[in-house]
Amino acid sequence: MTTRKVNTLVIGSGAAGLAAALRLKTLGVHDLLLLTEGLRRGTSINTGSDKQTYYKLGIYGAEPDSPELLAQTFFDGGSVHGDTALVEAALSVRCFMNLVNLGVPFPCDCYGQYAGYKTDHDPKRRATSCGPYTSREMCLALIRAVRAAGVEIAEQRTVAELIRVGNRAAGAIAWNEECKAFETVFAENTVFAVGGPGGLYASSVYPAGHLGAIGLALKAGAEAQGLPESQFGLASTKFRWNVSGTYMQVLPRFLSTAADGRGDEREFLLDHFKDAGRMNSMIFLKGYQWPFDVRKVPDGSSMIDLLVHEETAVKGRRVFLDFRSNTGGLDFAQLSEEARVYLEKSGACFGTPLERLRKMNPGAIDLYRDHNIDLATEPLEIAVCAQHNNGGLAADIWYRSTTLDHFFPIGEVNGSHGVCRPGGSALNAGQVGAFRAAEYIANRCRTETLDLAAAEKAAELLLSSLRDRLHGNRDWRADRREFQQRMTRYGGHLRPVSQLRGAADEARRLVDEMYREGYPESDTLHAIANFQLAFAHWIYLEAIAFQADCGVGSRGSGAMLDEAGKPIPENPVYRGFVENIRYDGGSVHVGWVPCRPIPRPEGWFETVWEEYRNGSIYGAL
Ligand SMILES: Cc1cc2nc3c(=O)[nH]c(=O)nc-3n(C[C@H](O)[C@H](O)[C@H](O)COP(=O)(O)OP(=O)(O)OC[C@H]3O[C@@H](n4cnc5c(N)ncnc54)[C@H](O)[C@@H]3O)c2cc1C
Structure with missing residues (x-):
């Protein structure tokens, strides 16, 4: 078995991992290895949306903005730590401009100003985009830069275990798919950038090959926070893509059919809305109110997600968007003013949804x-699908794990977002985490402290x-189906409270069975994924069950349902707390900590300068 030792191991080559590797190299950390399933793997390079959003500090014209105002927006999402929010705001411009300078084609005007638009949960116009493939553009630019900088990259590696010695991380054991063998990389520091939990749900819009690996860190004892806070929304399933933005604004026809996909075709939304003008106005709103949001039912646009879910999950039918003809006797005059004016201004009050789409967004x-x-x-x-986990691993303002020393979770696997977040802030957070972890490692973690013999x-x-x-004989496909369906049924946008404890117990049973019985060696790659995914699904369901037991109620993209299937109202007190969960090798510890406030330091220049010079910005030695 191959064994080696590096100062810093970066696991994962999405937008976050690539940025961290590049920044580490730039800061002089040359004993560095970027280990990944592949440069073409993960969410960032394989996904996008109608207009994929990058959220940043407002830097256009005279519209005022500041790190503190942006931090406040992040903080207002609820269950967010204010100090992390301030860091993600403060580094926003620096990280954005780094991408611009690397050649990511974010649009600017003839004066060089970066214009923005409003995205969800955004009080200002801070969002920008390169089009449908913003995160792919970021990856392509970062890959060019990482290669030019000479970062060593090991592809076709799937991490199967994280090595822990005492309270610290010590590297990883990876499966080398090329050589069909395990290899060990010991590391002084591990930057963990494995993305969101794409393999957890049966209904998912994460790219098909992206499974994530948070389970590895949970099993190794890294603390997590806010795991129940995820985003769900409408997405196409044959090719996984959010049907947001113009796909909805052109008002497609919503059809449901029998399970065969052909028989008994019905425009099922009309049963609920009765009034076609209102129905079409809600479809329009879904364009920019994409995530399912408990506040937008029963009278808002998220009712559409519920009706789609009822057709698919409850009635066992299938739901389609048909762009070839208009829905419910479409009359533009009956639309809400917002929808009508938008379509009028876009010159799109005519024809079929497809003709309007061709006019407004042919690329779609x-x-x-x-x-x-x-x-x-x-x-x-289409179906209602899991898209993003706002929660993830817990870390401090330098993206150091709160329980595992020398371990830096960044990108989507880091859970810095709370109940809701502005659209596009995931990409910002990933870049900020990369910069911060790299800076901390370069300044504080270069010397070797690892006890190699113990590792x-x-x-x-x-x-x-x-x-x-x-050396077992379990069927990995059956197990994967079981835990994915359990997550979609109990940890999705609808969460039946009285059944959550049972679901968590069943999850634990499956984990025990899998670890006891194992899989055939010929299925090693799938087995590695199943071990960590099943472990993660157990911890996620524990976190969700605990949230339900505390009476948090419905919030964000998760509706807690009572026995009658009705959403339980939110207890807003919990917006001031973050839920932490940790596995200690035997049992699970879960509880609430109050949100740390947004720091408001005086910012006296001489003091800042001194703390910067003497390194105390990194904390006590
Ligand atoms: C449909 C969709 C639309 C989205 N739209 C937006 C948007 O508009 N704005 C926004 O801000 N965010 C959006 N997001 C979220 C955002 O794209 C992701 O949060 C972000 O790209 C994650 O980047 P990352 O670097 O953390 O992870 P990823 O890009 O997923 O990279 C993870 C890396 O880790 C590797 N990896 C995983 N497991 C292992 C393992 N065991 N061993 C070795 N390597 C491993 C993967 O191969 C990959 O290289 C969207 C997400 C989806 C699914």
Whole structure:
């Protein structure tokens, strides 16, 4: 088995991991390895949306903005730590301009000003975009830069275990898919950038190959926060893509059919809305109110998510968007003023949804054509899907894990967002985390403190347990189906409170069985994923069940349902607290901590300068 030792190991090459590797190299951390399933893997390079958003500090014209105002917006999402919010605001411009300078084509005007638009949960016009593939553009620019900087990259590696010695991280054991063998990388520092939990849900808009790996860190004892806070919304399933923005604003026809996808075709939204003008106005709003939001039911646009869910999950039917004809006897005069004016201004009060889409956003049609779906000849199947986890691993203002020393969770696997977040702030947070972790490592973690002999012993134990689990005969597909369906049924946008404890117990049972019985060696790659995903699904369900037991109620994208299936109202007190959860090798510890406030330091220049010069900005030695 190959074994090596580096100062810093970066796991994952999405927008966050790439940025961290580049920044580390720039800051002189040369003993560095970027280890990844592949440069073309993960969410950032494989996903996007109608207009994929990057959220940053407002820097256009005379509209005032400041780090503190932006931090306040992050903080207002609820269950957010104010100090992290301030960091993500303060580094926003620096990280954004870094991407601009690397060649990411964010649009500016002839004076060089970066214009913005309003996104969800955004009081100002701070959002920007390069079009449907913003995060891919970021990755492509970062990959060029990482290569030019000479960062060592190991692809086709899937981390199977994180090595822990005492209270610290010590590297990772990875499966090398090229050589079909395990290898060990010991590391003084581990930057963990494995993305969101894409493999957890049956209904998911994460790219099909992206599974995530938060379970590895949870099992190793890294504390998590805000795990129940995720985003769910309408997405196409044959090719996974959010049907947000113009896909909704052109007012497609919502059809449901029998399970065969053909028979018993119905415009099911009309049963609920009765009034076609109101129904079409709600469809329009769904364009920029994309995530399911408990505040937007029963009278708002999220009612559409519920009705789609009822057709698919409850009645076992299938739901499609049809762009070839208008819905419910469309009359533009009957639309809400907002929808009518928007369509009038866009010159789109005519024709079919497809003709309007061709006028307003032709690229949206090409996008599906590029994935072998022709909106002119076929309807588009959709479902309510998991899209993003606002929670994740817990860390301090330098993105150091709160329980595992020398371990830096960044990107989507870091849970800095709360109940809701402005659209686009995930990409900002990933870049900020990368900068901060790299800066901390470069300034504080270059010397070798790892007890290598102890790390080798820990790795041997992990490896032998892992190998034992690869002589079983469980069916990885059946297990994956089981935990994904459990997550969609109990941890999705609808959460039946009385059944959550049972779901968490069932999750634990599955984990025990899988670890006891194992999978065939020929399924090693799938087995590695299942072990950590199943572990994660147990911890997520524990976190959700605990939230329900505390009476937090419905909030964000998660509706807690009573016995009658009605959403339980939110107890807003909990917006002032963050839910922490940790596994200690035997049991789970879960509880609330009050949100740390937004710091408001005086900012006296001489003092800041001194603290910067003497390094006390990194905390006590
Ligand atoms: C449809 C959709 C639309 C979105 N739209 C927006 C938007 O408009 N604005 C916004 O801000 N955010 C958006 N997001 C969220 C955002 O895209 C992600 O949060 C972000 O791209 C995650 O970046 P990351 O670097 O953390 O992870 P990823 O890009 O997912 O990268 C993770 C990396 O880790 C690697 N990896 C994972 N597990 C292992 C393992 N075990 N071993 C080795 N390597 C591993 C992967 O291969 C990959 O290289 C959207 C997400 C989706 C799904």
